[in-house]
Structure formats: structure tokens, C-alpha cells
Amino acid sequence: MRTTSKIAAVALGTTALVPFLGAGVAQAADGSTMATLRPVALNGVPANGTAMVTVTGNRINVTMAASGLLPDNPHAAHIHFGASARHECPTASDDTSGDGTLNTTEGGPAYGDIVVSLTKTGDTSPKSGLAVDRFDTAPGGKIQYERGSINVSSDVAQAIVDGKSVVVVHGVDHNNDGKYDGNTKSDLDPSLPTEATDPAICGVLAAAPAGGMDTGAGGTSDSSTGMLALGGGLLLAAAGTGTFTARKARNRA
Template sequence: MRTTTKIATVALGSAALLPFLGAGIAQAADGNTMATLRPVVLNGVKANGTAMVTVKGNRIDVTMAATGLLADSPHAAHIHFGADARHECPKASDDAKGDGTINTTDGGPAYGPIVVSLTKTGDTSPKSGLAVDRFDTAPGGKLSYERGSINVSSDVAQAITEGKAVVVVHGVDHNDNGKYDGATKSDLDPSLPTEATDPAICGALSAAPAGGMDTGAGGTSTPDNEGLLLLGGGLLLAAAGTGAFTARKARNRA
């Protein structure tokens, strides 16, 4: 009888712990990530920017800003991830066509397929990867994007927090005439010129440092990207403050 009671007690104790263990597992992927968006090699873009993605379970909040993009034109933007990808931005050696530019197919081995479409409204799945009417149009060449509570799969959430996801903003003006045109068609949609879908700027997401963003790789500090970095640091501090408040509240209850 005592043995039976002991076994039952142990089993009950294990069962009682399951919700807490589950909660711990669900929260294990939570975190803040950041990326410095730099010009994609070979594409002649002079833009730069930052992106921040906060993971909360199977939802993400995204903030992104950039300058120097083709003004007043739609810029498709996505989070990319592929298990077989290199989890990075393209290299010059990815130019499989040998034409001196990087299109979306060339970039695939580096950053993988679309997993989140960073549209301003509506659907955010890969199906909206070319929903040009719902992406930011970069007024004056400046992109400013913010959207919260985007649903993602657990695999995508884990990829983001593990530094395996890449943010890519598309739209290149190869001939410098201020619009998307040219005889070469997009490898994604032949009704569009390749300029509309070629990757412009790119950055791999990684865990956000407590002290703010590292420009890295010899990146220069300009008034524009200084402001973007300050924005990132401010949001991270706010997130840290919220966490501290939650922890204090929990201790007070105890």
C-alpha cells in the first residue's frame, strides 16, 4: 500500500510538473534578434538599414528601417530560412548566371526560401511574397516598417532565435533611371522586371546584444544609421525594462 501510494505520489508530481515544463519549452525560443541590412553584393545598391525581430512563442514583432532604396517604389521584404541554406547573405560566387548581378534564385542557397512576407497589411505567409501592393514603397528612399503579432511556425521561431534566418529587402535600380524596368524579366514572375525582385539589402538575424547593435564588418556610422541604431537600442531597453518589471512583480507575489 505504501509502495502504491509512493508511486502514485511520484506520478502525480510528474504530471503536475508537465505544464510548467511545457511552459519552459515554449518560452525557450523567446528573445530579441537584430540584423544590420547591407547592400547585396554585385547589385550596385547604396542603401543600408536595420531590422529587429522579437520572438514570443509562435508570434513575432518586426521593426525595420532603411535608407537609400529606390524612392517611391514597392520593396518586397521577407524573412528567409531554409534548413539547407547557409543562413547568410549572398556572395559574388552565388552569381550562377555569370551576368554580374544577384537575382532571387542566385540568393537562394545563401538565405533560403521565404518564410514570412513582411507586408504592411493582410497575409504574411510566403504566398504574399510578391504582393507588391502591400509592401512599403520607401517614400524618398526611406523604408519604415513595424508590425506585431505575426504568426509563424515553431520551426521558423526557432530558426530566428538560433540565428538561422535572414531579412532581405528586394528592389534594385540597375540602370539608375529611377524606376523598375529593363528587358530582363524576374525569375519569380515574368510579368515583372528583374529589378523589382532582385535582392537589394540583406542581413542575418542574431541575438541582440545587451549593449545595442554592432555595426560589424567595418560598417561606417552615418547620421542615418546612427539614428536606426539608437532606435534599436531604445526598443531593446524597453523590452529589457518590461522583463525586469515582470520579474519584480513575480517576486513580490511570492
């Protein structure tokens, strides 16, 4: 009888744990999101692109392709999120200074703070938000970026899956002289011109559609169609990697 009682107690304890184990699995962020990157309002950058972020728990894989950016200059790129942000790209109404352009701070209410720095090497935290020596320099005006196993917090992972995060690529040549210069200083770092940090292109990460990403009617210029096609290939490869990783994780469980 004592043995039977012990077995029953163990069985009861195991049963009691099941809801908690199930809750843990349900809370894990996991999914694939995509964004179409379009010119930020008022800043007049003739660029666009695509981005994909796959989330597995607290790790993300990022793939991004863009064209039409200022060539051969560093372009800081980030994932932004803020709990109180609008979770969207900024509009002309965000130009609080009235100077006819948007800087990073003015875009903050729309997309929130930096939560991931899309550097090519090293740290990816917000601390590297202005690490201009580690961002893509857009040779020929094009970015082809891919980086995996970036650690993020649970809140950030969930925000990405929930469609509340925004990809922003910075760097605007307002005076069209082929470099970052001008008398106006950056709102983020006064040692830099505002051109170096103003937002250029932007897109909200949303759940990846089953049939591929809709780039939107008229959202792609002729000059970047080829680049977007390349980006689509990179994104599909990233999606496959994410699926394979998820399957491996399930097989281990």
C-alpha cells in the same frame, strides 16, 4: 489508509508531470535578434539599415529601418530560412548565371525560402511574397517598418532565435533610371522586371547584444547615419515591448 494512498497517488502523478511541463517551457522559442542590413553583393545598392525581431512563442514583432533604397517604389521584404541553406547573405560566387548581378533565386542557397512576408497590412505568409501593393514604397528612399503579433511556425520561431534566418529587402535600380524596368524579367514573376525582385540589402538575424547592436566598422555610410540612429530608437522600443510582453506572460504563469 485509502485516503492516504489516493493523496500519494495524486502527488506521484503531479511529480511525474513536472519533467514534461519543464520540457515544454524549454522548447518555447523566446528571444530578441538583430540584423545589420548591408548591400547584397554585385547589385550595387547604396543602402543599409537595421532590423530587429523579438520572438515570444509562435509570435514575432518586427521593426526595421533602412535608407538609400530606390525612392517611391515598392520594396518587397521578407524573413528567409531554409534548413539546408547556409544561413547567410549571398556572395558574388552565387552568381550562377554569370551576368554580374544576383537575383532572388541565386541567393536562395545562402538565405533559403521566404518564411515571413513583411507586408504592411494583411497576410504575412510566403503567399504574399510578391504582394507589391502591401509592401513599403520607401518614400525618399527610406523604410520605417514596424509590425507585431505575426504568427509563425515553431520551426521558424526557433530558426530566428538560433540565428539561422535572414532579412532581405528587394528592389534594385540596376540602370539608375529611377524606376523598375529593363528587358530582363523577374525569376519569380515574369510579369515583373528583375529589378523589382532582385535582393537589395540583407542581414542575418543574430542574438541581440546586451550593449546594443554593432553595425560593423565601415558598414554605415554617412548618408544613412541619421536613419540608422532612428532605427536604433525603434529597435530599442521594440525590445522594450518584447520584454514587457515576456514579463506579463511569466506573471500569468
